Amino acid sequence: MRWSGQAVAVDDGALPGLQRVGFVRSVRTPQFEGMTFHEVLCKSALNKIPAAAMLPFRFTVNGYRGCAHACRYCFARPTHEYLDFDAGADFDSQIVVKTNLVEVLRRELNRPSWCRETVALGTNTDPYQRAEGRYALMPGIISALAASGTPMSILTKGTVLRRDLDLIADAAQQVPLSVAISLAVGDPELHRDVEPGTPSPQARLGLITAVRDVGLDCHVMVAPVLPHLTDSVDHLDALLGQIAAAGGSSVTVFGLHLRSSTRGWFMTWLARSHPELVATYRQLYRRGAYLPADYRDMLRRRVAPLVTRHGLAGDQRPFAGPVPAPAPAPAVIEPQPTLF
Numbered sequence: 001m002r003w004s005g006q007a008v009a010v011d012d013g014a015l016p017g018l019q020r021v022g023f024v025r026s027v028r029t030p031q032f033e034g035m036t037f038h039e040v041l042c043k044s045a046l047n048k049i050p051a052a053a054m055l056p057f058r059f060t061v062n063g064y065r066g067c068a069h070a071c072r073y074c075f076a077r078p079t080h081e082y083l084d085f086d087a088g089a090d091f092d093s094q095i096v097v098k099t100n101l102v103e104v105l106r107r108e109l110n111r112p113s114w115c116r117e118t119v120a121l122g123t124n125t126d127p128y129q130r131a132e133g134r135y136a137l138m139p140g141i142i143s144a145l146a147a148s149g150t151p152m153s154i155l156t157k158g159t160v161l162r163r164d165l166d167l168i169a170d171a172a173q174q175v176p177l178s179v180a181i182s183l184a185v186g187d188p189e190l191h192r193d194v195e196p197g198t199p200s201p202q203a204r205l206g207l208i209t210a211v212r213d214v215g216l217d218c219h220v221m222v223a224p225v226l227p228h229l230t231d232s233v234d235h236l237d238a239l240l241g242q243i244a245a246a247g248g249s250s251v252t253v254f255g256l257h258l259r260s261s262t263r264g265w266f267m268t269w270l271a272r273s274h275p276e277l278v279a280t281y282r283q284l285y286r287r288g289a290y291l292p293a294d295y296r297d298m299l300r301r302r303v304a305p306l307v308t309r310h311g312l313a314g315d316q317r318p319f320a321g322p323v324p325a326p327a328p329a330p331a332v333i334e335p336q337p338t339l340f
C-alpha cells in the first residue's frame with residue numbers, strides 16, 4: 001500500500017501460478033518503466049535447502065522472484081516457469097515481491113526450534129535488485145537476523161546495498177556476517193550487452209570499496225566466466241587487478257553453467273551478439289549444463305597465479321556463503337533449482 005499513490009496501473013488479475021504463492025495485486029509505476037511488480041503474501045520466509053544440494057549453507061531467505069538485472073546467463077530463470085511466467089523477458093520484467101517477508105521471518109526466528117544457522121541472502125535472485133529501492137525488504141531482514149543471533153551472508157551485484165552499509169556494519173558487530181559482490185565482466189561494452197540491468201563494473205568496484213570503508217571484508221564472485229568472452233588472461237588479469245585495487249579481499253572464480261531454460265535464453269543472445277561462438281559453445285556444453293573437466297582445469301590453472309599476483313586470497317571466506325554446488329552435481333533449492 002505504501003506507494004499506491006504513485007501507481008499508474010493496478011491489476012488484481014493474476015496468472016494461476018501467482019495464485020499459488022499468495023497473490024495480492026500487480027502494480028506498475030513510472031519509475032520502473034516496463035516492469036510489473038506482483039505483490040504476494042508468503043507463508044514462510046526461511047527456505048531449508050535439501051542436504052542433497054551439497055551447498056555450504058542450509059537456509060536462505062529470498063524476497064524477490066525474477067530480477068531486472070536481466071543477466072542473460074542467470075541460473076534462476078527456470079524458477080519463473082513455476083509461476084507460469086517465461087524464463088526470458090518475463091523473468092527480467094515481472095517481479096514477484098513477498099511484501100510480508102520480514103514479518104513472517106521475525107515469527108520464524110522467534111521459534112524456540114530455530115537453530116541459528118547461517119542464512120544466505122542472494123542465492124536465488126539478487127536481494128539488492130532495483131525493486132529493493134522501493135520495497136526495502138533488506139533492512140528488516142538484516143535487523144531480524146542480527147537480533148535473533150543468526151549469522152548471514154549477502155551476495156549482490158546491486159549498488160542499492162550502499163543504502164544499508166551502516167546497518168550491515170552494525171549487524172556484523174552482533175553476528176558473523178559476510179558480504180560478497182558479484183563482478184565477472186570488466187569490459188563495459190560486453191557488460192551492457194550481457195548484464196543489461198546491472199550497475200556498471202565501475203559502480204561495482206566502487207561498491208567493493210564502500211564495503212571495505214565500513215570495515216568489512218569484501219569477497220568477490222568472479223562468476224560466471226564466459227568461455228572465449230571473458231576467460232582470456234588479459235581480461236582476468238585486468239579484472240582481478242581492478243578488484244584488488246578496489247579493496248576486494250578474496251575471490252571465487254568459476255565458469256558458466258547453462259541449465260534448462262537458461263541455456264536457450266543465453267544461446268539466443270549469443271547467436272545475436274556473437275554468432276561466431278555458437279558452434280564452440282555447443283561443443284563445450286554438449287554433455288550438459290557444466291563445462292568439461294579439461295576446461296575447468298585450464299581455468300583453474302590460468303586464474304591461480306593471477307590471484308596470487310594481485311594479492312587476493314582464493315575462496316577463504318570465514319564461513320559459508322553463497323557458492324554454487326561443485327560441478328557436475330546440480331544444486332536443488334525449493335521449489336526449483338537455482339543459484340546465481
Ligand code: SF4
Nearest residue numbers: 067069071074125126
Ligand atoms: S544473475 Fe543475479 S543479478 Fe543477474 S539476473 Fe540473475 S539474480 Fe539478478
